[in-house]
Amino acid sequence: MSEGEKDKKARAERATSNVFTKLPQKLMQEMKEAFTMIDQNRDGLIDVSDLKEMYSSLGTVPSDTVLDGMVKEAPGNQLNFTAFLSIFSEKLSGTDPEETLRNAFAMFDADNTGHISEDYMKDLLENMGDNFSKDEIRQVWKEAPIHGGKVDYQAFVSKIKGKEQED
Structure with a gap:
């Protein structure tokens, strides 16, 4: 792993390590429920196939490119619960663009x-x-x-x- 990759990984870990202290417990529980609902195969990660199944249950399925873009918002391109909380914590500071x-x-x-x-x-x-x-x-x-x-x-x-x- 290059020095730049190590630095990027360390920053991502620091950013997610305090996300648990930023959110109220009730909101954290709601986020866990949302994560679990999206994580269709219950492997602890949200990936393109999980998103496809969730959207399919809503009657629509975006393209793989769109779904890949959603997953790539996560630090390290892995959308585990901590990354999920981190992304939503940032979004909760104001409405989305x-x-x-x-x-x-x-x-x-x-x-x-x-x-x-x-x-x-x-x-x-x-x-x-x-x-x-x-x-x-x-x-x-x-x-x-x-x-x-x-x-x-x-x-x-x-x-x-x-x-x-x-x-």
């Missing part, structure tokens, strides 16, 4: 229209990950740009980021 949010919504937009069916989005919120209650969905829907039964996620991301779009 606009492009990341738009891409996340786009994963559920099979026709690439910029819109997601209102019923489909409600179903996702109620049944995936940290499930939203009916009350929480009502709160989100007060602000969501919905027209003709479709959520305009492009405008929704702009609203989330505080950049209102003209209708």
